[in-house]
Amino acid sequence: MATKFFKTVILGAPASGKGTISERIVKNFNLEHVSSGDKLRQHIQNKTSIGNEAQKFIREGKLVPDEVMIKFISEELNNVKPVWLLDGFPRTLNQAEALWKIHKLDVALNLVVPFPVIIDRVKGRWVHLGSGRVYNVGFNEPKVPGKDDITGEPLVQREDDKPEVVLKRLEAYEKQTRPVIEFYQDKGILKEFVGNTSNEIWPKVLECLVTYIPIQITNQHK
Numbered sequence: 757m758a759t760k761f762f763k764t765v766i767l768g769a770p771a772s773g774k775g776t777i778s779e780r781i782v783k784n785f786n787l788e789h790v791s792s793g794d795k796l797r798q799h800i801q802n803k804t805s806i807g808n809e810a811q812k813f814i815r816e817g818k819l820v821p822d823e824v825m826i827k828f829i830s831e832e833l834n835n836v837k838p839v840w841l842l843d844g845f846p847r848t849l850n851q852a853e854a855l856w857k858i859h860k861l862d863v864a865l866n867l868v869v870p871f872p873v874i875i876d877r878v879k880g881r882w883v884h885l886g887s888g889r890v891y892n893v894g895f896n897e898p899k900v901p902g903k904d905d906i907t908g909e910p911l912v913q914r915e916d917d918k919p920e921v922v923l924k925r926l927e928a929y930e931k932q933t934r935p936v937i938e939f940y941q942d943k944g945i946l947k948e949f950v951g952n953t954s955n956e957i958w959p960k961v962l963e964c965l966v967t968y969i970p971i972q973i974t975n976q977h978k
């Protein structure tokens with residue numbers, strides 16, 4: 757029987773592989789993937805009012821204010837089945853507390869990748885804005901250079917992947933997101949996965965998740 761309730765978050769520094777690992781989780785466990793960054797980028801592309809507001813912060817490597825994000829993500833979660841994986845939220849203690857009031861989580865997954873590895877890999881990141889699918893030069897390259905594998909639409913580089921902005925995002929992560937990890941540790945639901953590559957981290961995540969929910973597709977454990 758399909759799982760009716762399962763709520764989890766994936767934490768980790770910018771470009772630690774949250775999107776990459778989430779894609780594999782979703783394939784194997786059939787969860788709803790809600791990525792705050794992907795949603796914001798879609799709003800920016802569509803020039804909505806939240807997109808225009810968020811863009812000012814994102815392009816400088818700063819976090820979008822808590823009140824905007826809490827309202828935005830609470831509404832997004834109302835629109836999906838209660839079987840979800842939240843990526844990129846919460847990013848501050850305020851956000852973690854607000855989320856906990858409305859949704860108790862089963863587990864919080866934290867990806868731990870060294871900063872020098874991260875700084876090196878963002879230079880080669882290409883994204884498909886419509887879906888959030890990510891590629892990298894030398895790792896998960898698109899079948900046709902510059903085009904999304906599924907839709908054939910053009911891939912773009914993120915404005916906030918410029919080296920100077922990446923450093924600001926890493927700083928914001930250290931200052932504002934560290935307390936979120938401690939918050940989940942105190943709740944007793946934190947699971948950490950350490951590694952230099954997503955291929956090294958993925959089997960450990962898979963091994964952990966099968967203890968919580970049944971796997972949906974048995975031949976895609978990659």
Ligand code: G5P
Nearest residue numbers: 770771772773774775776792793820844881891892953954
């Ligand atoms: P985002 O979009 O949430 P970040 O900074 O948390 O942004 P990001 O950059 O999306 O995280 P990721 O998802 O952790 O990174 O990583 P990824 O995209 O999977 O992988 C990074 C790259 O490395 C990809 O090109 C991938 O192919 C490659 N890669 C993965 N694994 C490997 C590997 O093993 N080897 C190699 N060589 N490559 C690999 O948030 C963006 C902004 O939105 C705002 C903020 O301004 C934020 O800065 N925002 C919020 N603000 C406030 N509160 C919130 N909750 C917010 N959420 C978003």
Ligand code: MG
Nearest residue numbers: 774775791793
């Ligand atoms: Mg991401």
